[in-house]
Amino acid sequence: MAPQLEPFFKQVDELSGSFIERLRAAVAIPSISASDEHRKDVFKMGAFLASELERLGAEVHQRPLGKQPGKEHLDLPPVVIARYGNDKNKRTILVYGHYDVQPALKEDGWATEPFELTIDEKGRMFGRGSTDDKGPVLGWLNVIEAHQKAGVEFPVNLLCCFEGMEEYGSEGLDDFIHAESKKFFKDADAVCISDNYWLGTEKPCLTYGLRGCNYYSITVSGPGQDLHSGVFGGSAHEPMTDLVTLLSKLVDSQGNIQVPGLMDLVAPVTEVEAQLYPGISYSMDDLHESLGSTTSIHPTKERTLMARWRYPSLSVHGIEGAFSAPGAKTVIPAKVIGKFSIRTVPNMESEDVTRLVKDYINSEAAKLNTKNTIDVSLLHDGKWWVASPKHWNFTAAGKAVKQVFGVEPDMTREGGSIPVTLTFEQATGKNVLLLPMGSSTDAAHSINEKLDKSNYIQGTKLLGAYLHYVAEEPIV
């Protein structure tokens, strides 16, 4: 055990009541970035964070990002950046979080007022933003405060990057990070992001990979306007017929992608990687509980986690322009747009994926012998990300987990994407670690979002311990 940790841990426990009050004050500010009328609350939340950081002695700036694109009557909330410590002999860790939240209304089905932190007898702290992402953000502030009050020297220089538009597409953030990577963030030796979740509820994890996402549309158009199926059924090529045929060619019911050549892009499973899966704390029951059904494809935990983390998947999301309401309508839609996306993994390059997808759909379209017009488009793409879990940044975090929770962390990847991860990696060129505080049951983005008191307090210890182990890791 690193000698500095015991007084720090003790201090965190002693301050736990005031740390919860800090979270209560933050949750009470409805900083909903998607809502025009709550924009002032997002600014208020940014100011709250800045003032707390200043009170703790950090150098703080609220950096404006200009007007919101497409909503020029609104100012984008500032990025709150801060520096705590400036010792050339210490490592510098750049941490990221966000202070805006998803919308929430009591009438959506919340059991409690969403913007009043409410703690139940099990220690679950309910409130919008509790786990996503105000708890983790305040965790860093708590770490500073506990060090000061315990009289323990802070082990690293800390750089903070807290944004206020994460739940609304992180408008403007990418350019900001790239610009500051050579300025305010230039000393960063590694990056730590606490904005995801444990795989389960018992065991912390370190996350070293994310899938990317290529989102496509297939547009099929024919008639000049929607037609009556009684009058025109049988005499005109129907766009929906062509579209469902093309969509049916993409993936089979077992999840096997049918685009020729696509699976050849996927990096094979190495022996080392394969050994990571059996030990991970996850079961098919966990999957079935989160699915709300037993309609899983694979029989084992290992194959399921691989399907989620390290193999691509293709999902058909829906069709725009067709009849989608309840009831029966006898329309022949004139123009229909099928939407599907492919979750990408190493070593799938977006351009290669798009080329294969377009070639395949166009060749299948040619077989239809239809007079309708068919267009395939890439709507957006985001690259997959995989970090080296052997880097000192991960080693330090693993030791911290062992210290605080007494277990080795699960080494996980995620099936979804957190685009800012890749941005930090590309902009700084440094290792990025995802170090979650909350658990899989926290219901981020849903009703009754919560953060368990133990996750918050032990999580604060984890973040602090991580910084201490970072300081001790040898330079490689």
Next chain:
Amino acid sequence: MAPQLEPFFKQVDELSGSFIERLRAAVAIPSISASDEHRKDVFKMGAFLASELERLGAEVHQRPLGKQPGKEHLDLPPVVIARYGNDKNKRTILVYGHYDVQPALKEDGWATEPFELTIDEKGRMFGRGSTDDKGPVLGWLNVIEAHQKAGVEFPVNLLCCFEGMEEYGSEGLDDFIHAESKKFFKDADAVCISDNYWLGTEKPCLTYGLRGCNYYSITVSGPGQDLHSGVFGGSAHEPMTDLVTLLSKLVDSQGNIQVPGLMDLVAPVTEVEAQLYPGISYSMDDLHESLGSTTSIHPTKERTLMARWRYPSLSVHGIEGAFSAPGAKTVIPAKVIGKFSIRTVPNMESEDVTRLVKDYINSEAAKLNTKNTIDVSLLHDGKWWVASPKHWNFTAAGKAVKQVFGVEPDMTREGGSIPVTLTFEQATGKNVLLLPMGSSTDAAHSINEKLDKSNYIQGTKLLGAYLHYVAEEPIV
């Protein structure tokens, strides 16, 4: 030429101004059956019709149909039934029409006020209900008035059945017709319905057939709630994957229905029937104009009309429960409902069609090897209708067309359904004729609905002449 027609025709021309004023008064009453607040106007329109008929000396009843199912605060508008003439030595013709209209708002894109009849320099009379179906209904009243003023004996007994809920599903009408077929309508020798349109703009038609419609849903469900495709893509059977695969099995891009055995139910084209098509006034240009594109399947007029009128077709209408908005959303929908319908023709019995459809989809579903739940349901069905165009009812109408317009009418069928047609045939056991007044460009149900002045005035002559030829046709 039947001797009574010349003075009748002359009188129609002389009264044309007042006939147009009668239509103007009717269009001014916004009798929108789909709108709660306009229900009083539907009643007003029924009362207007009743009073006009009484003024012409008819026996008139406004028959209540009770409360509107599902909207019990609303009374259904009455069926206005009338008898004009009661001579045992004359044939009795039952005519049907409706006095309610589709909704219409100026801001929908109308060039004129929808409830003010507005006549342009080409003689087009714009106004909601002008062609659907107030013009044709008033045509029968005009015929009575012109006979009276010309001093020409009315050639038949006329029974009227004018309803006020046609544009909202004809609530309660079927039971009413079946009940009255043995009472008020019991003397009917044949039925004439004027509620459809010419195939083009130049030449009248007599319509002797309609396709039926069987409407189906395929429901695929799996997860307990919508899922995030990043987290669950690749590890769970996706309902959309199964659904698009099943929908793709139903019909090919050339309109060929893939359900085994279904085409075996279709009555073959006879030599006599085949000879009807070449003479019909229709062209591929007409089709392409109404499609707004050249995406037709068949190369010839004859094959196109057969596809519309006498072969079944299958259209995929859309999917309920999937992502249908603009933009990109990475959802795995938990439950999706595909909708499709089959237009039916002789001799497809609904039960046979449904059995073949369900057997086929269930066998294709079994091949998917999915754990999702798949259900196929018939949402509604309506039978096809084909009358004998050799019946005196048609012969009389054909002679009337020749007399008024100088051409042989097109003998047409329609691809869509007019359910009341079959109801009258089944309830009365008599021949039913569809004798349209308006043309293909009248835009019923659309903005800028109109009836050409010539269609209204010559159409009134047509309806009167038809009754005279009915009186002259030999009993067979």
